[in-house]
Amino acid sequence: MNDSTSVFYRKLNKQLPLIVRGQGVFLHDDTGKRYLDACGGAMVASVGHGVKxxxxxxxxxxxxxxxxxxxxxxxxxxxxxxxxxxxxxxxxxxxxxxxxxxxxxxxxxxxxxxxxxxxxxxxxxxxxxxxxxxxxxxxxxxxxxxxxxxxxxxxxxxxxxxxxxxxxxxxxxxxxxxxxxxxxxxxxxxxxxxxxxxxxxxxxxxxxxxxxxxxxxxxxxxxxxxxxxxxxxxxxxxxxxxxxxxxxxxxxxxxxxxxxxxxxxxxxxxxxxxxxxxxxxxxxxxxxxxxxxxxxxxxxxxxxxxxxxxxxxxxxxxxxxxxxxxxxxxHDLVRRAATVGAQLQSQLRSLANDGEGATLVGDVRGIGMLAGIELVADRATKRPFPRELKVAEQLVAAGLRHGVVLWPNTGHADGRNGDLILIAPPLTISESEIAELVKLVRESLADVARELAATAR
Ligand SMILES: Cc1ncc(COP(=O)(O)O)c(C=O)c1O
The missing domain is CATH 3.40.640.10 (Type I PLP-dependent aspartate aminotransferase-like (Major domain))
Structure with missing residues (x-):
């Protein structure tokens, strides 16, 4: 909580990083940290940041x-x-x-x-x-x-x-x-x-x-x-x-x-x-x-x-x-969303197969530059995590630590439980930036898998 501000922020229970600049798919905060904006803010930044x-x-x-x-x-x-x-x-x-x-x-x-x-x-x-x-x-x-x-x-x-x-x-x-x-x-x-x-x-x-x-x-x-x-x-x-x-x-x-x-x-x-x-x-x-x-x-x-x-x-x-x-x-971005988007989709699907966090990934889906990753407690039965564990929120927090911005959603499995994240980067994202995005999500998933295992012990 930060009392040294006059802003009535949307989230009052956490300190939000201060972003001072955006360029392409990246945001930069006042400490010099760089974030890959994998969800375009709220699926908004279609053409990337800083287009003069x-x-x-x-x-x-x-x-x-x-x-x-x-x-x-x-x-x-x-x-x-x-x-x-x-x-x-x-x-x-x-x-x-x-x-x-x-x-x-x-x-x-x-x-x-x-x-x-x-x-x-x-x-x-x-x-x-x-x-x-x-x-x-x-x-x-x-x-x-x-x-x-x-x-x-x-x-x-x-x-x-x-x-x-x-x-x-x-x-x-x-x-x-x-x-x-x-x-x-x-x-x-x-x-x-x-x-x-x-x-x-x-x-x-x-x-x-x-x-x-x-x-x-x-x-x-x-x-x-x-x-x-x-x-x-x-x-x-x-x-x-x-x-x-x-x-x-x-x-x-x-x-x-x-x-x-x-x-x-x-x-x-x-x-x-x-x-x-x-x-x-x-x-x-x-x-x-x-x-x-x-x-x-x-x-x-x-x-x-x-x-x-x-x-x-x-x-x-x-x-x-x-x-x-x-x-x-x-920049022919609609066609790019289809072609480069297909690469994004196939690389994201690999998250369900390898990495320490793969067991959390129930489904990876989507089309073009819009993808969803659904997280489940049990892949065979598709049983969601109990809401109290706040798994989607944990993944977003891990993402920010690793320098990737993810969009969470909850409640879709039964009105209350259900955790997923949305990936919707600027349509301008390059192939190497897609590889970086997927790597950062993989690392963030691994963090959450470790945190959940520690909580269960
Ligand atoms: C499908 C859809 N419709 C409407 C809205 C509302 O848009 P806004 O948040 O700009 O009011 C959203 C926002 O996420 C949305 O996803």
């Missing part, structure tokens, strides 16, 4: 026009960024609304779904269906749609009712495996039948699992089935690509990994983006809407989406996003 052209673009826009209110004025950076995002989007998506954080984009997306149904004359449609495990943010509506119990506990009386269905989670799919309703998508149809399709507004899902399921990749037919179910019942499908979007998985949108039964792209009705969209340089998120949804909103007697945030449609944030997208394009 992005900083310059942000500075130039701040000097030209820092702020206008989105209800009164248009501005050029949001026009250009919207054009770029729509060009990259699946067919049918043709508008972009800008906000500052992923949670805000999710709030706006859920409100848009509700207002869309009201404007169409179906005001009874209000139920949102989401998945467990799953995470969509920490403001109260986004948290309501998130199955992360330790974030929810204190605020439960303030959360709204969101109907949860089981997420496709291949490692823990149980005895029916790919045929289980969670894995086929039939769980969504069952929920809709129970709730009454006429009452359901939207289904929200992370196309490829983020921190909650540790980079779990749903089976190939899953999203074709989801699209078909939503279409049949007039329910909007919201793809939350805040974590998995913007090239992280080796496609610009993670949903591009999936096709419908006829081999066509799957188009969601609404997409949310954040994190990698700005690479960490400015707070920026986006909500993309299909023409079908937008046309209804154009006729709204309210004159648009009933939602207001001072910093929406912000020119400096948009300039940062534009410069980030330009950097991604110029």
């Amino acid at each position: 052209e992005i900083a310059d673009a942000i500075g130039a826009q701040a000097a030209t026009l820092a702020y206008v209110n989105g209800t009164m004025f248009a501005n050029r950076p949001i026009e250009e960024l919207a054009d770029e995002l729509v060009d990259l989007s699946p067919p049918g998506i043709d508008r972009a609304y800008f906000l500052s954080s992923g949670s805000e984009a999710v709030e706006a997306a859920l409100k848009l779904a509700r207002q869309y149904h009201i404007e169409r004359g179906e005001p009874q449609r209000h139920i949102v269906i989401a998945r467990t495990p799953g995470y969509h943010g920490n403001t109260l509506l986004a948290l309501s749609a998130s199955a992360r119990q330790h974030y929810r506990d204190l605020y439960e009386p303030w959360l709204v009712d969101v109907h949860m269905i089981p997420a496709p989670y291949p490692y823990r799919a149980g005895e029916h495996g790919e045929r289980s309703s969670a894995m086929t998508g039939d769980a969504l149809q069952e929920a809709i039948d129970e709730l009454g399709p006429e009452n359901v507004a939207a289904f929200i899902a992370e196309p490829i699992g983020g921190s909650s399921t540790g980079a779990s990749v749903p089976p190939a037919p899953y999203y074709g089935r989801i699209r078909e179910i939503c279409d049949r019942s007039g329910i909007l499908f919201i793809a939350d690509e805040v974590l998995c979007g913007v090239g992280r998985t080796g496609k610009f949108f993670a949903l591009e990994h999936y096709k419908d039964a006829d081999g066509h792209a799957i188009a969601p009705d609404i997409i949310t983006l954040g994190k990698g969209l700005n690479g960490g340089y400015v707070p920026l998120s986006a909500m993309l809407a299909s023409s079908r949804v937008f046309e209804v909103m154009q006729r709204s007697p309210h004159g648009g989406l009933v939602h207001a945030q001072t910093y929406s449609h912000h020119p400096v944030a948009a300039a940062g996003g534009l410069a980030t997208l330009r950097f991604i394009r110029e």
Whole structure:
């Protein structure tokens, strides 16, 4: 605990290292220690730290026009960024609304779904269906749609009712495996039948699992089935690509990994983006809407989406996003995430086979530059560690000692227990840096294995 600060830090029970500089995949603290940022902060730093052209673009826009209110004025950076995002989007998506954080984009997306149904004359449609495990943010509506119990506990009386269905989670799919309703998508149809399709507004899902399921990749037919179910019942499908979007998985949108039964792209009705969209340089998120949804909103007697945030449609944030997208394009980072990402995945998988900590590794999974390592007490039965041991937290602490930054998640095995870490380095990471990353994770795992063995004695 540090009493010599005026900052109300996010963690009050530990002393946080003071980071003074970032360059490429590395962070440097005030003592000269170097950390390999294996999770890009919070899966944010897509283009690496210290990219001068992005900083310059942000500075130039701040000097030209820092702020206008989105209800009164248009501005050029949001026009250009919207054009770029729509060009990259699946067919049918043709508008972009800008906000500052992923949670805000999710709030706006859920409100848009509700207002869309009201404007169409179906005001009874209000139920949102989401998945467990799953995470969509920490403001109260986004948290309501998130199955992360330790974030929810204190605020439960303030959360709204969101109907949860089981997420496709291949490692823990149980005895029916790919045929289980969670894995086929039939769980969504069952929920809709129970709730009454006429009452359901939207289904929200992370196309490829983020921190909650540790980079779990749903089976190939899953999203074709989801699209078909939503279409049949007039329910909007919201793809939350805040974590998995913007090239992280080796496609610009993670949903591009999936096709419908006829081999066509799957188009969601609404997409949310954040994190990698700005690479960490400015707070920026986006909500993309299909023409079908937008046309209804154009006729709204309210004159648009009933939602207001001072910093929406912000020119400096948009300039940062534009410069980030330009950097991604110029350095071919989406393709790089697929090709160099494949090397990252195969080297990480070796952690389950060799090293003193290999016995802790139940599963290594993921795609592109997004990987999850699930830690278990027993590899044969997949039994998680008891939460009291705080194994994921121990691994993150060991990582920091060794100079590698890892992202922990807990609770995915049964709502309370379960330990995993997420690896999501900048898409610019080199092959030698990948080798260093894997070596540091191996050493950190070995530390935790030794600590657990000492505790058990
Ligand atoms: C899939 C997903 N959606 C939404 C959010 C919320 O984003 P933010 O923390 O920027 O509010 C997150 C954050 O981790 C996320 O992973």
